[in-house]
Each structure stands twice: as structure tokens, then as C-alpha cells.
Amino acid sequence: MPEFAEVEFFRKRWAQAAAGQRVKSVELHSAAKIFRGANPTAIRRALTGATYVSSEAQAKQMLFRFRRPSPGRKATACLGVHLGMSGELRVEPTGYVALRHDHLVLTTTKHRLVFSDPRMFGRVQFHVGDTAPTWWTKIAPPILSPEFTVEAVGAFLKRRARAPIKAVLLMQERFPGVGNWMADEILWRAAIHPRRLSGSLQPAEVKTLWRECGRVCRLALDTIAGRGSYLPPDLNAHIPKTWLFWHRWEAGGRDPRTGTPLARAETGGRTTCWSPARQKL
């Protein structure tokens, strides 16, 4: 499920519960796969007794920083979370007992912070040290940053000239955080058919695409993750019915702008939804 804005929603959910809290205990369940390179024992040892400091979301990843109690030279522990296809972060009461797909549980005085992921495409990464780890710093510059220029998008599309634009929008090295539904939303708003070859886009279309990348990210962030300290009750609580989002999976779904039928087919290896009336090949 989680793309750019959903990831920020989950980060905020944990961050609000963790604010000022100390980790009393750490549970790591099953699934060595989820923890890949990281050593579960090292994670448990480093986080137990540590205090939550801050967190960030970038693309589809999150970084949670903790300060360890006995400050040696390496006082900071960084916990990285990628939610994969089906991961989520939840905040449960202290009496909560971990279920089958809960892989990581951090217990504070007030809550249990749970990372669960049934399909196990997600991952947990870990790093001790005051400088951010490579797996964090190598993430491409955000779409909502000055570095995401129309020139950069144009150049990238040229390099991927023979791939359908839908597939290219899913490439994290240039469109960090964009996933299947956001890609469809962007193309629908930009009125570009998902099967158009990237190299065939005219300069004006590249500019529209670039602009809609920014708009969809901004709107998604505000509506899904909320502004300031506000956190919506659930992920979709405030997404307007005028977005493609609500209609792309509906049987007999219709374009919310034109009322015309939507089309669905696999493109770039993913199920893709578009509005034939507005998005032409």
C-alpha cells in the first residue's frame, strides 16, 4: 500500500506516540528476511533503554533516531523502515500482544509501537552512529525539492526513451516515493496515456508531467498525512472523490472529471488505470 504520503502518515503516527518516550523493551519476531543485513540482536541491544529523538520520511522509507543512554562516541541509533507492499506502522496499547505478522515491537511506558507486514516485502535497517547511513543518504532528492527540475525530468525521460512513461514514473531514482496509484494519478491529471513511450513526450507534456508530479505529491501529503500536528484518523479519510484514486479499482469505474468509463491494463508490469477520453496514445 504505502507510497510517498502514506509513508509520512505512518511516520507521523509513530512519531506522535514516541515523542519524549524511552524504549523499555524491543521485540523482534520471526522473519530474518525483513531484517536483511541488520542483526536483530544488535537492534534489540542498541534500542533497549534508548530515547526517541526524531524521525524523517523520504520517498518510501522512514528513519527513526534514538539516543542511547550511556553516551559513548556513537550515541545515535537509526532505525530504517521500508513498508514494502503491505507493511504498516501502528500504535497499540501496552497490553497488546504481538500477532503473526508483527515483526518489530517497541514498548514504551505509554504504548507499543508495531511494525507489521504480512507479505514481507518490507525491510528494517539499522545503523549506529551520528552520521546518517548510506541507505538513507543515497535516496534520490525529493520531488518536493528544488532539485526536482523539469530539466532533470526531461533528461531522465530521454534516457528511458523506449520505456512506457508509466514504468518510468515508478523508477525511484528519479521519482522517489511514486508508486502505482500515484503514477496513475499523475498521468491522469497530466492527460498522458500511460503507454506513451517516454522519449515521445513533447516538451510541453514533460512540463505538465513534472508539474503534476509536484502537485500530486503536495496534495497527497496534505490530505493523507495531514498538515502540522494534525494526523487524519485513517489513510484515506480526506482524499477527495474527485481523485482517480477512488475509482481506479472500482468495477465499471468512471473518470471523476468526465464521467466516461475508465480502462485498465497491465503496463510496465503493473496494473494501470487510465481514462481513454482524456489520455490518448
Add this chain to the structure above:
DNA sequence: GTATTTGTTGTTGC
């Protein structure tokens, strides 16, 4: 039983 899933990575082939 079949087909589907909002992600990433490694491999293969052009």
C-alpha cells in the same frame, strides 16, 4: 483451485 495485490531486486537478452 485461480487470479489478484499501491514494491524492489536480480537476471536475461537486446
Add this chain to the structure above:
DNA sequence: TGCAACAACAAATA
């Protein structure tokens, strides 16, 4: 070499 396509990963749901 660089790029594009595809299988694989795992489990729930319809």
C-alpha cells in the same frame, strides 16, 4: 554498456 522486460519474493483475499 545501457536499457527494457520479467521472474521471484510471500501471503491474504476474492
